[in-house]
Amino acid sequence: MICMDQRTPSPPLYETLAAGVTTLIDNGLLRPGMRARSVRAFAAQHGVSLTTAVQAYRLLEDRGVLEARPKSGFYVTQRSHRQRELPTASQPPQRASTVAVSNPVFSVLSYAGDPSYAPLGCAIPSAGLLAAERLDRHLARCARVHGRHYNIYADPHGDAELRGQISARALRLGHAVPPEGVLITNGCTEALNIALSVTTRPGDTVAIESPTYFGLLQVLEARGLRALELPTDPTSGVDVKALDKALGKRRVAACLLASSFNNPLGSRIDDARKVAIIRVLTRYRVPLIEDDIYGDISFGDDRPRPFAAISPTADIILCSSFSKTIAPGYRIGWLAANRRHDEILAAKFALSLSGAALPQKAMADFLKSGGYDAHLRRIRKVFADNIDRMRRVVDRSFPRDTRMTDPKGGFVLWLELPDGFDSDTLYQRAIRERICFVPGGLFTAGRGYRNCLRLSCSHDWDARVERSVARLGELAHELLA
Numbered sequence: 480m481i482c483m484d485q486r487t488p489s490p491p492l493y494e495t496l497a498a499g500v501t502t503l504i505d506n507g508l509l510r511p512g513m514r515a516r517s518v519r520a521f522a523a524q525h526g527v528s529l530t531t532a533v534q535a536y537r538l539l540e541d542r543g544v545l546e547a548r549p550k551s552g553f554y555v556t557q558r559s560h561r562q563r564e565l566p567t568a569s570q571p572p573q574r575a576s577t578v579a580v581s582n583p584v585f586s587v588l589s590y591a592g593d594p595s596y597a598p599l600g601c602a603i604p605s606a607g608l609l610a611a612e613r614l615d616r617h618l619a620r621c622a623r624v625h626g627r628h629y630n631i632y633a634d635p636h637g638d639a640e641l642r643g644q645i646s647a648r649a650l651r652l653g654h655a656v657p658p659e660g661v662l663i664t665n666g667c668t669e670a671l672n673i674a675l676s677v678t679t680r681p682g683d684t685v686a687i688e689s690p691t692y693f694g695l696l697q698v699l700e701a702r703g704l705r706a707l708e709l710p711t712d713p714t715s716g717v718d719v720k721a722l723d724k725a726l727g728k729r730r731v732a733a734c735l736l737a738s739s740f741n742n743p744l745g746s747r748i749d750d751a752r753k754v755a756i757i758r759v760l761t762r763y764r765v766p767l768i769e770d771d772i773y774g775d776i777s778f779g780d781d782r783p784r785p786f787a788a789i790s791p792t793a794d795i796i797l798c799s800s801f802s803k804t805i806a807p808g809y810r811i812g813w814l815a816a817n818r819r820h821d822e823i824l825a826a827k828f829a830l831s832l833s834g835a836a837l838p839q840k841a842m843a844d845f846l847k848s849g850g851y852d853a854h855l856r857r858i859r860k861v862f863a864d865n866i867d868r869m870r871r872v873v874d875r876s877f878p879r880d881t882r883m884t885d886p887k888g889g890f891v892l893w894l895e896l897p898d899g900f901d902s903d904t905l906y907q908r909a910i911r912e913r914i915c916f917v918p919g920g921l922f923t924a925g926r927g928y929r930n931c932l933r934l935s936c937s938h939d940w941d942a943r944v945e946r947s948v949a950r951l952g953e954l955a956h957e958l959l960a
């Protein structure tokens with residue numbers, strides 16, 4: 480489904496010109512090492528000003544497509560990232576494992592949140608990219624106008640207006656959930672906890688993608704749940720046949736999947752595969768918990784539909800939040816389910832009684848004021864550009880056999896180095912140089928992905944980020960040598 484108001488506005492002329500040059504390179508008409516036209520000739524060829532031509536070439540240089548050689552002009556850089564292979568589809572062991580990731584995760588997070596380390600670790604957009612200031616103004620106004628009125632235990636369901644806004648946005652994707660069907664939570668994390676608490680008991684097994692977001696593994700660990708990791712393709716997501724086979728062999732209490740652009744692979748499950756997954760889960764009576772936190776960060780024209788929109792009557796609990804798009808610090812998430820309402824409310828009571836009222840009110844005002852779509856258009860473009868730039872730097876700097884994802888949404892890249900490479904050792908060395916990233920081993924309950932790593936592209940692109948990615952590549956070369 481295409482939402483008209485979510486379309487990306489036309490890019491500036493220099494970007495269109497730069498994209499034309501990239502297409503020539505991708506189609507082999509301009510090959511690595513070849514000299515590009517002079518800026519003057521390029522301007523004359525396209526009938527644009529010298530300034531626009533210079534802007535286009537600067538952008539290409541920033542993206543690592545062209546390189547300037549002193550007194551000689553611009554040349555196509557030696558390799559194009561499109562030659563990089565995608566990581567292999569995962570083949571995790573077909574058994575449920577206990578989860579114990581919390582200690583290494585805490586250690587990585589302590590560096591990831593420290594601004595003196597290059598920010599390739601945290602998958603949290605920098606405040607400057609988000610709508611922090613506008614939201615703060617709404618919060619200040621709400622405090623001024625309604626302050627006392629909101630210093631209460633709020634309705635445990637959450638602010639009625641906010642639920643209405645979330646329900647209206649869901650409807651645009653074809654997900655008809657009434658405001659009463661939305662429960663506001665403290666971030667997506669609480670939504671996932673509630674969903675698991677009403678579908679599982681300690682000791683149960685939950686089927687998940689592999690690799691998967693380490694925070695989700697922490698939730699499974701804290702709830703005493705076992706993880707059954709499913710083979711997952713870096714582009715198209717979970718393998719439906721493998722899911723079918725796994726559910727045929729053992730009792731699985733719930734299946735927990737990202738709706739779109741999973742963390743760390745960025746894979747996107749298309750509608751047909753979503754239907755097939757739901758069919759399998761329904762046959763085995765396994766509820767689906769879907770995490771749609773990255774759905775709004777789609778680089779294309781269409782925002783992928785969650786499972787709940789595709790199969791409205793299936794047993795699905797949708798969990799999401801505004802943490803990746805507006806404000807991780809406000810801790811506003813939500814859950815939408817079409818059954819188990821009483822148990823869900825009881826779980827919310829038990830976990831936190833209710834959410835903070837004032838931030839919810841401010842978020843409702845922010846959404847009502849109409850800026851969210853324009854904001855999304857802006858940040859999608861920033862993240863898409865960041866991914867593109869980072870892929871080019873990885874391509875230039877990392878060992879030849881490094882594979883990497885090509886996500887069409889979200890803001891993380893997953894790299895796979897040759898077997899035997901140890902991303903934990905790379906991590907130790909990088910930390911000594913004040914560069915943080917997340918080693919692959921944190922994305923599984925098992926022992927896999929030691930040769931993989933996740934890089935976050937969620938911060939403003941600058942020379943430090945670029946240098947740090949390039950330095951990681953050099954360190955990877957040294958380790959392999």
Ligand SMILES: Cc1ncc(COP(=O)(O)O)c(C=O)c1O
Pocket residue numbers: 602665666667668669692694737741742770772799800801802807811812
């Ligand atoms: C896939 C996924 N789900 C959930 C979360 C946590 O969301 P929240 O901050 O809203 O609790 C994250 C954060 O990184 C995530 O990547």
